Amino acid sequence: MYNIVIVGVGGQGTLLASKILGQLAMNNGYDVRVSEVHGMSQRGGSVVTYVRISNDQPLYSSIVEQGQADIVLAFENLEALRALPYLKADGTMVVNTQEILPMPVITGSTKYPEDCLSRVEANANTIKINAVDIAHECGTYRAANVVLMGVCAKMLPFAEDEWHKAIEQCVKPKFLEINISAFDRGYAYK
Amino acid sequence: MKKLLLGNEAIARGAYEAGVRVSSAYPGTPSTEINENVATYPEIYSEWAPNEKVAVEVALGAAVSGARSLACMKHVGLNVAADPFFTATYTGVNAGMVVVVADDPGMHSSQNEQDTRMLARASHAPILDPSNSQECKDFLKLAYDISEKYDTPVILRLTTRIAHARTLVELEDRIELPLREYNRDIKKFVSMPANMIGRHLYVEEREARLANDANKLSINKIEWADRTVGVITSGAAYNYVKEAMPNASVLKLGLAYPMPRKLIEEFANAVDTLYVIEDMEPFYEDAIKSWGIKCSGKELTGVQGELFARKIAAKFQGAEEAGPMNTQGIPARPPVLCPGCPHRGLYHILGKLKLTVCSDIGCYTLGALPPLSGVDTCVCMGASIGMAHGMEKARGAMQAKKTVAVLGDSTFCHSGLTGLLNMAYNRSVGTVIVADNSITGMTGHQNNPANGYDIHGEPTTALDIVKLCEAMGINNVRVVDPFDLKELEKVVREETERDELSVIISRRPCALIVKQPGVPFVCDSEKCRNCGLCMKIGCPAIRKIETGVAVDPTQCVGCGLCAQLCHFGALNPEA
Ligand SMILES: Cc1ncc(C[n+]2csc(CCOP(=O)(O)OP(=O)(O)O)c2C)c(N)n1
Ligand code: SF4
Ligand code: SF4
Numbered sequence: 043m044y045n046i047v048i049v050g051v052g053g054q055g056t057l058l059a060s061k062i063l064g065q066l067a068m069n070n071g072y073d074v075r076v077s078e079v080h081g082m083s084q085r086g087g088s089v090v091t092y093v094r095i096s097n098d099q100p101l102y103s104s105i106v107e108q109g110q111a112d113i114v115l116a117f118e119n120l121e122a123l124r125a126l127p128y129l130k131a132d133g134t135m136v137v138n139t140q141e142i143l144p145m146p147v148i149t150g151s152t153k154y155p156e157d158c159l160s161r162v163e164a165n166a167n168t169i170k171i172n173a174v175d176i177a178h179e180c181g182t183y184r185a186a187n188v189v190l191m192g193v194c195a196k197m198l199p200f201a202e203d204e205w206h207k208a209i210e211q212c213v214k215p216k217f218l219e220i221n222i223s224a225f226d227r228g229y230a231y232k
Numbered sequence: 233m234k235k236l237l238l239g240n241e242a243i244a245r246g247a248y249e250a251g252v253r254v255s256s257a258y259p260g261t262p263s264t265e266i267n268e269n270v271a272t273y274p275e276i277y278s279e280w281a282p283n284e285k286v287a288v289e290v291a292l293g294a295a296v297s298g299a300r301s302l303a304c305m306k307h308v309g310l311n312v313a314a315d316p317f318f319t320a321t322y323t324g325v326n327a328g329m330v331v332v333v334a335d336d337p338g339m340h341s342s343q344n345e346q347d348t349r350m351l352a353r354a355s356h357a358p359i360l361d362p363s364n365s366q367e368c369k370d371f372l373k374l375a376y377d378i379s380e381k382y383d384t385p386v387i388l389r390l391t392t393r394i395a396h397a398r399t400l401v402e403l404e405d406r407i408e409l410p411l412r413e414y415n416r417d418i419k420k421f422v423s424m425p426a427n428m429i430g431r432h433l434y435v436e437e438r439e440a441r442l443a444n445d446a447n448k449l450s451i452n453k454i455e456w457a458d459r460t461v462g463v464i465t466s467g468a469a470y471n472y473v474k475e476a477m478p479n480a481s482v483l484k485l486g487l488a489y490p491m492p493r494k495l496i497e498e499f500a501n502a503v504d505t506l507y508v509i510e511d512m513e514p515f516y517e518d519a520i521k522s523w524g525i526k527c528s529g530k531e532l533t534g535v536q537g538e539l540f541a542r543k544i545a546a547k548f549q550g551a552e553e554a555g556p557m558n559t560q561g562i563p564a565r566p567p568v569l570c571p572g573c574p575h576r577g578l579y580h581i582l583g584k585l586k587l588t589v590c591s592d593i594g595c596y597t598l599g600a601l602p603p604l605s606g607v608d609t610c611v612c613m614g615a616s617i618g619m620a621h622g623m624e625k626a627r628g629a630m631q632a633k634k635t636v637a638v639l640g641d642s643t644f645c646h647s648g649l650t651g652l653l654n655m656a657y658n659r660s661v662g663t664v665i666v667a668d669n670s671i672t673g674m675t676g677h678q679n680n681p682a683n684g685y686d687i688h689g690e691p692t693t694a695l696d697i698v699k700l701c702e703a704m705g706i707n708n709v710r711v712v713d714p715f716d717l718k719e720l721e722k723v724v725r726e727e728t729e730r731d732e733l734s735v736i737i738s739r740r741p742c743a744l745i746v747k748q749p750g751v752p753f754v755c756d757s758e759k760c761r762n763c764g765l766c767m768k769i770g771c772p773a774i775r776k777i778e779t780g781v782a783v784d785p786t787q788c789v790g791c792g793l794c795a796q797l798c799h800f801g802a803l804n805p806e807a
Contacts, residue, residue: 052567064236064398074236076398080676081261081341085598086772087567102363102471104397107542108554120562127557142787143775144565148767149603150776152563174786183786 043096044198045106049125050117051142052084055187058212059115060091062191066200066208067095075104086145088121113197114166115190118142119158126165135166136193138173138186169193169231176227185217185224192228202229237401239394242365243332244269245401246372247302250328251409252276254294256287258646259675260306261341262395263334267304268678271687275406280678280687283613283646284309288316288331292385295329296421298412300376304332307346308612310387312647317385318355322431323421324383327412328376331357334390337468337511338538341392343593343612345536347512348389352489356435358442359387360451361467361488365399371451371486382438389488391511393468393538443490451486454499461548462503464496464520464527469511469539476544476551480507491519500525507548511539569598571773572743572750572789574669577714579606580769580793581721582636587728590623592616592639592648595673595742603770607638614639614647617664621655624662632662633728639664642672642680645695652735656704660733663724666697667714669742677745701735708734715740717796743789750790751805755781759802766794766803 046063050056057078064076077092092106108127114135116122122137129135139159147154155161162168173189180189188209195205206222213221237245243266247255255278257267271278281287284305294301305313310333317331333351336342352359358378362371368390375386419427446452458479465473466485473482483499485491500506500520508517508529517529532547533539545551569576579599582589583606591597591607592615600607609619620637639648644666652664672678679685684694701709708730712723720738727734743749752773760780767774773787774794783794785806795803 051565053570060398068234068236068400074398074400076236077393078238078396078398079340080265080396082567082674083340084676085567085570085595085674086565088565100474102474103541104393104399104471105540107540108557120565124557124559124562127555143772144563145568145601145603145770145772146563146566148772148775149770151602154563155561 043094043099043101044113045111046093046113046115046194047106047111047125047128048091048093048115048117049121050089051121052087052089054117055184056089056091056117059187059191060093062188062208062212063093063095065211066204069208070200070204072097073101075101077104088124090125113194115194117187117190120144120154122162123155123158126162129166133166134197135162135168136190137162137168137170138190139170140174171228171231173228177224180224180227181220185220188221188224189228192225193231195225195229233403234400235403236398237365238265238396238398239362239365239368239390240265240396241269242368242401243304243372243388243390244273245403246369247276248273249369249404249406250373250376251300251407252302253299254291255279255302255304256281256290257304258282258284258287258309259672259678260309260334261675262336262392263304263306263309263332263390264675264678266332267687270302278687280680282681284313285316288313288320291329291331292316292320292325295325295327295385296323297414298327300328300409302330302332305334306342307333307335307348308342308344309333310348310351312613314351314355317357319423320385321355321357322428322435323423324431325379325385326414327409328379329385330372330375330379330388331385332372332388332390334392334395335512336392338392345512347515348387349488349515350513352387352389356439357385357387358382358490359389359488360486361389362394362486363467363470363484364394365397365401367486368394369401374451378442382442384438389467391468439490443493446487446490446492447494449487449492452492452495453484453486454495455482455484457481459502460504461507462499462505463507463509464499464516465509467511469509472539472541472544473509475541477549485516488515491516493523496520497523497525500527509533509539509544509548566601567598568601568770568772569595570743571771571787572746572791574714574738574740574742575599575667576604576769576771577717577720577793578638578665578667578738579604581717581724582606582638584721585724585728588623588635590616590620590635590637592637592643593674594640594643594667595669596638596640596667603768613643614651617648617651617655620662620664621651621658621660624660629661629731632660635662636724636728637662637664638667640673641666641668641670641682644697645681649700652701653704655733656706661731663727663734663736665736665738668697668737668739671742671745673742673744677742697735697737706733706735708732709737710734711737711739713740714738715791715793717793743791750792752785752788752790753783753792753795753803754806755783756802756804759800761800763799765797765799769793769797
């Protein structure tokens, strides 16, 4: 069983990531629970998506709770910090090193913590990646989510071509090539 | 074949498989994706109705005339639709009718936390409560059978975590049902007192019959395990109970109302300690206690918010409580108006003029948050107009000159028309602003009766708000672009000053439906004097830096609003 939490800012494309993961797990005979966020927080608020996959225990809840996540996939630094409590002691945090300022920081009523990433690294096994730049090199910064999938792939028990297949099932044909190369770049990332 | 479906997609699939012919809905989180997906099945006629009352009436008409029908809405939508619904349970149906209502415990995207089971009981409607997507589909099909067998509309209740969770669903074929015969039946379908007295007696009899049958209904089931602890539960709470208390015996109520008293008594007698674990109100618990059965639940969990497995383990099994998610020193990230949002120009001017703003429900409610901080009230769809009028009548015409009602185009169609008619009829001198972004934005961009497109994106007639206002006898109707700040300010000043009712249509499409975003702006640090004026509009794409401001090119859509605020010409489109 794997518990994965995907966090980011509404509008960043976290839903595609959970869709690919769910599709992949289903293709491979796993039971799946995905909990998505639609509605208000999609307007630039914090968004959290939970993915649970299992081929050994029954799944009921679609929520991953504190201390239960094997992997947290964070699309933004501050959201990575916020999501730390989800991780298991031996869990892994994958962070796309991007800063998106929340409105209270923009208005000056509070500060963006400068030590965001170092706090994350001090508390969890962390993989940092600038997925936006890599995605941009592949053709569009919007494929950052799929670069992150590539990083995540090495921690999950599915073959590379199974990932390609799931991506093919989840993205529009005209964006397939960009997304596959984005995935491969993430997969090759060290 | 199995597919990974959202609860909402599974409901749509269930409607298809159940042979539903007509589906009407008004969007509302977390229910919106149901009808969006129904629209992908050509076998079903689907539509966006202007509001939930109309949707329920459409579904009732279809069912009475012999076709299985569906209406979908969020929890508060049923308040709007309560009038037809509470009598539809008296008239009953012909072919089956189901109303899917999605509750939002924890208020992820809602103004309150009401529990639809209470309205089901109040209206004497059966209500089903599924726990995953497969059950969404199975329960919906069963709901049609119940509707037809007991001659009543049935509610299927979802909660956010069921509606918006993907789980595996086994697909089946559609059953094609012929239209049932329609015959005039005055005693049943004409709700005059003489007829409805008989129907009320029928409702009582039917409810007692269903309550009795519920003891044997397949979806009310006991999962026996260790009998020292027994739990009665349903819906999302069932999932958390199974994870938190794997050893407990569980009575899962698939039919939340009417409740199977015999089955519950049998279960209660067989376990040493009985817990009732349910989201929201103590609906089961109160009923069970009223039958003299000892149990506990809400005194341990409280009513507000969602239940999760760890909370249940802590409250009922003494496990360690999960601490609060550490938020210390971590700034919150509330939702914001998008870069390029047309509402931003409007709220900037309303704030500048220091007006009292009776706002409404939609993206523009976000104008309440800093730095715009421009909303006095927001209660329910349409309330902006009624409340502004109430303020005027309580405090006099001077108040009207300092007050505006603000509501979106979808909200105006939903329940603004009657409020505006009231203002015209009762000689208001107030000002109503329709923030017309040509879409139903907050719920994820659905077409509506004012934008000229139907649920499939096909062109249709569009409500002409200007002509509508004229027809109401309103003499002052102005259309203005909210990104023309000078003109907007002038129009708002003139119309609030005027001793007559006015309507201002603040018109510019939502930034997310504009296909071609503009060129991002950049700040010229030579010209920038670091005054911070451009920061007042709260665009998430601009941030302060030491030398002035910086625009994030991945977020900026080039709307140019910030540049209008800059006195020094420092903000310009990227060369
Ligand atoms: C009775 C009721 N039905 C549905 C909703 C869900 N809802 C909230 S905002 C909104 C859409 C508002 O659209 P519009 O007025 O056009 O404003 P926009 O979001 O586009 O700015 C809807 C449908 C609700 N809150 N209450
Ligand atoms: S979705 Fe449209 S209306 Fe809503 S905040 Fe964004 S731009 Fe504004
Ligand atoms: S032009 Fe200015 S106000 Fe408009 S999106 Fe860009 S930064 Fe924001």
